[in-house]
Amino acid sequence: MKHVVDEGKTLMVDGPASVRLISGSATVLGAPLHVEEKVVVREGKRLPFFVKKQGTFEWMLGEGASVTEIDKWTLPSSWEDAAKEILCLNKPVTVMVLGGMDSGKTSFCTFLANEAVTTKCKTCVVDADLGQSDVGPPSTVGFTFVTEPVKDLFDIDAEDLVFVGCTSPSGALNKLVEILTQQKNRLTEKGFELLVINTDGWVEGDEASAYKVRLAEKVDPTVVVGIQRENELIPILDALNEVKVFVVDSPQLIQPRSREKRKLLRELSYKKYMKGAKLQSFSLGWIKTEDSIFGVGVPLSRKRLWDLSDLLGKRPIYSEETVAAIFAVLKNNHYISDEEINAAENHFNKKVKVIREGDEEGLLVGLKDEENNFLGIGILNGVDYTRKILKIYTPVNEKVSALCFGQVKLDKNCREIGLSTVYLSKL
């Protein structure tokens, strides 16, 4: 069915849906719609269509989708003002975008990138929001060059990614600061005129503020844009020196997304990067493991394995040790008590981490080549600890040299089934 929408109105489309412009003129976050162009709004996502000249639209709504017509443009004028000023600054310009959950960070980054691309500015977006990432799968930091206006950053493939392995920043602060600093340096060498850095929605509380301030100090952006509803960003913005700060409004009609919706969006993103996955085997002898307690040590001597089996009351099916720790795997029906672990730790005078075969099933992994380039993600299907073979579902076809184990568990349909520190080296 055709719908005529007047100039100056906003169509808020909640997906899953597709929208086609038949006549008139409209934009999505600064990206112009072409007549006859069809825009897909993915499930869990909302896109605002701003009508510039009276337009005729046709849309198809999937389950749970909706279209709401708003009598004005819901794009805050403070966004337009900030974008104008930022694009007038001497190039290159680095912009770090801060704001709480569902405040409009991704939309502002998209809008700013679109305004820049429209003026032929060489534009790059880095997405450092591990949870709700649009560039790259969740638990990664990705970047991409934007060469033409885009309605949804999710539609562009990441040019490069760094695997972090968790979907909340709190467990990876140092790593995130390091990754973003390195990425900015690498992109500076590559050359850009505008670099837009999207961040996560974790802004409240001392730890969050300290993290965001440290991030800004290390990455040293030209500009920080704070999307503020009330004054939740004050502790961060007040602590920033020597950086130009823009405080812009959070769009009024934003509906906070439920945990379920946020989870659904993550799962759709895993699915995108798991497309074409098949089960593949990797021998522990041929690949390195990183940030892991598994696959980094040496086998225990016969005597030490004997002692360990004695102390645990069970013989591990796999064990290895480093200077700092012993890692052991028991059959899946073998249980041990904390006392037994303590006894082993006292005996060996080091940490002893014991898991059961199968505890690793579903673990998200990042796969890399020998030049340390990220190749893709995978889901650990299981490990044959006797033959030291890892079975991983992954679409990666290139030669894999290293594996990074994440802390998220997925089922075969990329649905999140929990968190896990099974291979985490931090004891």
Ligand SMILES: Nc1ncnc2c1ncn2[C@@H]1O[C@H](COP(=O)(O)OP(=O)(O)OP(=O)(O)O)[C@@H](O)[C@H]1O
């Ligand atoms: N100007 C706007 N008008 C209407 N809706 C908007 C506008 N800007 C953003 N939204 C909607 O509000 C929701 C949240 O926006 P967005 O995803 O940009 O926020 P975010 O801060 O990146 O959220 P998250 O913390 O999940 O990353 C989205 O559904 C988005 O489409």
Ligand SMILES: [Mg+2]
């Ligand atoms: Mg976002």
